[in-house]
Amino acid sequence: MDEISSYYIDVSEVRKRLTEEGANYDKPLPSRTTITAPFWDGLKRHQFLIQKCKNCEKFIWYPRAWCIYCGCRELDWVPSSRRGRIYSFVVIRQVVENTPSWSNEIPFVVAELDMEEGIRVYARVRKSNDGKINQIQINAKANIVFDDISPDVTLFSLEVEA
Amino acid sequence: MQALSPIQFLKYPFTKRIELIMMELKEKVAIVGYGETPVSRNKTERGELVLNTEQYIAWAADLALKSAGMELSDIDGQGLAVARPIAPHPVIWGPQVAEDLGITSRFTIVADNGGASGALMLMQATLAINAGLVDTVLCVGGDAQLTFDQELTASELTRSNSATKRTTGLLGLNRDLIRPVGLMGPTSMFAFVQRQHMSKYGTKLEQLGKIAVTQRYHATLNPNAIFKQPITIEDYLNSRLIADPIRLLDCVMPLNGGLAFIVTQAEKVKKFTDKPVYMLGYGQCDNYYHGSKGQPDVTYTGFSDASPRAFQMAGVNHSDVDFFQPYDDYCIAVLMALEDVGFCKKGEGGKFVERTDLRFDGELPLNTGGGQISAGQPGLPSGMLNLVEGIRQLRGEGGRRQVKEARIGVVTGLGGLQYAKNVASSITLILGN
Numbered sequence: 169m170d171e172i173s174s175y176y177i178d179v180s181e182v183r184k185r186l187t188e189e190g191a192n193y194d195k196p197l198p199s200r201t202t203i204t205a206p207f208w209d210g211l212k213r214h215q216f217l218i219q220k221c222k223n224c225e226k227f228i229w230y231p232r233a234w235c236i237y238c239g240c241r242e243l244d245w246v247p248s249s250r251r252g253r254i255y256s257f258v259v260i261r262q263v264v265e266n267t268p269s270w271s272n273e274i275p276f277v278v279a280e281l282d283m284e285e286g287i288r289v290y291a292r293v294r295k296s297n298d299g300k301i302n303q304i305q306i307n308a309k310a311n312i313v314f315d316d317i318s319p320d321v322t323l324f325s326l327e328v329e330a
Numbered sequence: 331m332q333a334l335s336p337i338q339f340l341k342y343p344f345t346k347r348i349e350l351i352m353m354e355l356k357e358k359v360a361i362v363g364y365g366e367t368p369v370s371r372n373k374t375e376r377g378e379l380v381l382n383t384e385q386y387i388a389w390a391a392d393l394a395l396k397s398a399g400m401e402l403s404d405i406d407g408q409g410l411a412v413a414r415p416i417a418p419h420p421v422i423w424g425p426q427v428a429e430d431l432g433i434t435s436r437f438t439i440v441a442d443n444g445g446a447s448g449a450l451m452l453m454q455a456t457l458a459i460n461a462g463l464v465d466t467v468l469c470v471g472g473d474a475q476l477t478f479d480q481e482l483t484a485s486e487l488t489r490s491n492s493a494t495k496r497t498t499g500l501l502g503l504n505r506d507l508i509r510p511v512g513l514m515g516p517t518s519m520f521a522f523v524q525r526q527h528m529s530k531y532g533t534k535l536e537q538l539g540k541i542a543v544t545q546r547y548h549a550t551l552n553p554n555a556i557f558k559q560p561i562t563i564e565d566y567l568n569s570r571l572i573a574d575p576i577r578l579l580d581c582v583m584p585l586n587g588g589l590a591f592i593v594t595q596a597e598k599v600k601k602f603t604d605k606p607v608y609m610l611g612y613g614q615c616d617n618y619y620h621g622s623k624g625q626p627d628v629t630y631t632g633f634s635d636a637s638p639r640a641f642q643m644a645g646v647n648h649s650d651v652d653f654f655q656p657y658d659d660y661c662i663a664v665l666m667a668l669e670d671v672g673f674c675k676k677g678e679g680g681k682f683v684e685r686t687d688l689r690f691d692g693e694l695p696l697n698t699g700g701g702q703i704s705a706g707q708p709g710l711p712s713g714m715l716n717l718v719e720g721i722r723q724l725r726g727e728g729g730r731r732q733v734k735e736a737r738i739g740v741v742t743g744l745g746g747l748q749y750a751k752n753v754a755s756s757i758t759l760i761l762g763n
Contacts, residue, residue, distance in 0.1 A: 198506035227624070230507055230749055236623060255625070256529075258513075258521035259574035265515035275574075278512050280522050280750050286624040288750040292512045306529050323510065 191318035194269040198323075204231050206245045211322040216250050216312045218285060219243040229287035250312040252283035254304055254328070257293070277301050279326055281310055291326040304328045345642060352611060352643040358460045360599045360606035361452070361591050361761075363398025364721045365390045369556055369587040369706045372476035379586075383417045384430050386472030386588030386708075391431060394468065394590035398602045402433070405592070409437035409464035411455055413447035413471030413711035427470070437463045443616070443755035444745030445657050445713035447471055448589070450757060452717070453612050455593040465595045472588035473709020503749055516659065517581060518573035519747045524662040525575055527629045531677035535575070537684055538661040539566035541696070542579050542703060544688045545658065549700025551690070551731040556583055556706035580661045580703070587708025589718050605725040610738070611644030611760035613637055617748065618756060629677075632756030633670035633742060640758040641672070644738075648673055651760075652736045653723055654694055655716040657744035658701040663753075667742055671758055690731045698723060698731045713743040717759070724763040738762045 186193055200208045210217035219228040223240035227248075234241045257279040263270045277293040293304060294313065304310075309329040316322050339347065367389045370379040381389075395401065412427045420426050424438040439454045441447035448471060455467035513519060527533050543563055549555035561579060569579040599606045613636030620630035641647070656667035665679040673694065674682035688696035699705050699719040702712055720741040723733050733739075739761050746754030 195512070196505070196509040198510050199502060201502060201506070204506065229624070230503060256522040256526040256628070258518050258525065258576075259571075260512055260514055260518060261571045261574055263514060264517060264572060266509055266512070270512060270514075273512070276512060278518065282625050286622065288625050290507060290511050290513060290750055306526070325511075 185320055186318050191321070193317045193321075194267070196267055197321065203233060207231055210245065210247070211314060211324055212320075214314045214322070215247045216324060217245040218248045218287060220246045227285035227287050229283075229289060248312070249284045252281040252289075252310060252312075254306055254308045254310055255280040255282040255288060256306060257304055259301065275301055277304060279304065279310065281312070281326060283312075291324060293326045293328060348639065348643050349645060352645075355456050355460050356608045356610060358596050359456045359593050360596055360608050361721055362594050362599055362602040362606060363394045363396075363400065364591040364718050365393025365395075365397060365589065366554060366715070366718050367393065367472075367588040367708075368554060369585040369708050370476075371556070371583070372474075372586055380477055381474055381586065382477055383415050383419060383472050383474045386474055386586060387412075387427060387470050387590075388431060388472075390472055390588030390590035391468060391470050394470070394592050398592045398594075400466075400592065400602060405466055405468045406433040407436060408433075409439075409455060409458050409467035410435040411439045411441065411451035411467055411469040413451065413469075413714070414440060414442040415471070415473035416475040416710045417473055417477070437467065441471075441711075443743070443757075444710050445659070446614075446743030446745035446755040446757045447711045448591075448714035448717040449612075449741065449743030449759045450614070450755075452591070452593065452609055452759065453614075453757075456609055459593060459595055465598060467593045468590065469593065470588070470590040471709070471711025471714050473711055474586040475584060475709045476586050508749065514573055516747045517576050520660050520662065520752070521573040521576045522750075523628045523666075523752050524660070527662060527666065528575065530629055531680065533662075533665065533677075533680040535567055536563060537680035538580065538665060539563045540683050541658075541661040541664050541688070542566045545664075545697045545701045546704045548690060548696075548698050548731055549704035551729070552699045552705055553729075555700045555704055556585060557700070557704045576660060576662070582659060582702045582707035582712075585706040585708050587706070587712075587715075589708065589711060589714035591714075591718065591721060603725075605763065607721050607724045608762050609759060610646065610762045611640035611642070611758070613639035613643075613758045614756065616755045617751075618753070619751065626751060628752045629666065631666055631670050631744075631753045633667055633753075633758055634676070636756050637671045637758040640740075640760050644760040644762070646738055646760065650738050651740050652695070653690075653698060653720070653733045653739045654696050655699075655701075655720045655723075655739065656697065656742045657713050657716050658697055658703050659707075659744065661703065663744065664696070664701070671740060671742065690728070690733055695733045698728060698733060713745070717741050717743070720759075720761050724761055736763070 221235035222242040224238040424440040428435040441450040451469040615632035615635035618632030619626035743757040
C-alpha cells in the first residue's frame, strides 16, 4: 500500500483486500485520505501519530489542513504517548445510523479520551476478558491500543487501566 | 429614526451601536406570514402522505403566502432564502428552488447550518431588505428525508443518502473517525455531553424527564404533532436506552415536512397583516469552545456566547420573556439551553426545571407546540418548527396552547454536532410583536 500512500483509497478496495487475506471484519472501515494517510499507516506500525505544529508546537486532532491554534500549514506527524484520561463515555445499547453488524457487540462503550497532548479522541473501549463492559468511570486512566484486523489494516481502540 | 453618517455611527460605543443597528433593522422589516405543513412518516401502508422535497417546499410557501394574504406575484422578483435538506438535492440549490417555484429572485441565500437555518435565514432576509436589495423575502425549508425520488438510479441513491454525507466534518470525519469506532449518529454524540453534565453538576434524569413530559403535554394540544399520547416521568425513566444515558423519550422522530415564513418591508406590513412579528435580537456563535480548544468543557454551548448579544440588542431582560422555544434535539439540549441562554446559572438547569412551571400557562412556557421531541422533526431545517411556533404565539394563533399576552419570546436554532465537542451552530433569536 505504500506506493499509493498519498492517494485516497476507497473502502471497497480495502474490503476486497481483507477478504482476499481471509480476514473477517464486518464493521465500517475508514478510508485513507491525502491528509490522514500517514495516520492510518502509523497504526500499522503500532504508532498513534498526531499532528504537531512546526510553529507553535501544539498538537492537533482530528487531522487538519492547518494548525487550529496559529494557522501554520506546516504540521509534523509525531508519535503520541497514547495515554490519557476518560473525559466522558457512552454505553451503546442500540444500533442507529450504522451497520447492523454492531448488534453482536452490544452493549459496548465508546469513550472520549483526553490525551496528555491536549487532544480529545473518540475510541471504542475494549471489553475485558470476560466480555463484560468495563466499569469505567470519568477520569479513569486509559491508553490507545491497536487492533490488527489484517496484515494491511490496523485500527485503534482503548484499554482502561485497572 | 434619523439616518446617521458612518462617522457619527462609529462615535457611539459598541453597546449603543448594537442597539442602534437593531432598532434600524426592527423598524425596517417584519414577519408577515408563516406556514407549517402537516408532517408524514412516509408509510404508505398507513395511508400517510408520500411527497418529495419540492412538494413540501411549495406547500409550505403556499401556506405562508395565504397566512400573509399574499399572492405569488408578491414574492416574484423579490428575495428567496432556502434551507438545505437531508434529502438529495442539487449542489446549486437556491436558484433551483426559485425555478421550481417559477419565481425570479434578486437575492438568493441558502442556509446550511441544519436546525439553525431558519434563524439564519431570518437575519439574512432582514439584512437584504434593510439594505434595500429587495422588499420581501420568502424563507422556506422543506425536507422529504424519508422519501426518495423514484427516478434516481440505485447507485445515485446510495451515494447521496449514505451516512457519509449526513454529518458535518471535513475529510470524511463521519466515515473515518466516527462510524468505525461504533458511534451511532448524533444521539451517541450528545450522550457524552449529557453524561458529563450529570457528572459535573448532578443533573438528574427526573429533571430531564420533566422536560419530556411537559413538551408531550403541549403536543397533545397541537393538532400537527406526531405524538398525541401524554407521558409520565415513569414512562420517561423506563423508556429504552439508546446511547446510555440518552433514552428513546429524549429523541426526536425524523419526519418529512415543510416550513416557511415571509419577511417584508415595514412600509408594506400593514397591507398584509395587523399582526407583524419583529426580530428584536440576534446572536450567533458557530464552533464555540469553552476553555481549551483541544479539550473544551462541553457543558457550555455556543448559546452562552450568542445570547448576551441577543438580549443586549433587544434591550430586554429574561423576566420580560413570555415564552421559550429552544431547538430540542434532546432533553439535555433544552436543559443546557435554559442555562446558556441565561434563564439560570450554568449547572443549575436541573433545579430550574424542577422549580419552574414550564407549561404554556406557567411561568416560562417551554416549546409550546411540543417541540421536535413530541411534535416530530421535519428534516434538516427542523429548527423552523420551534421558530414558527414562536411566530404563531406572537400572532395570537396558538389555539389551545396560546400563551396569554405573548409579547416577547426567545427561539433558538441549533445545527450539527461536532467531533468530540457539542453544537456546531448556535443562534439565539428574540422576537416580539
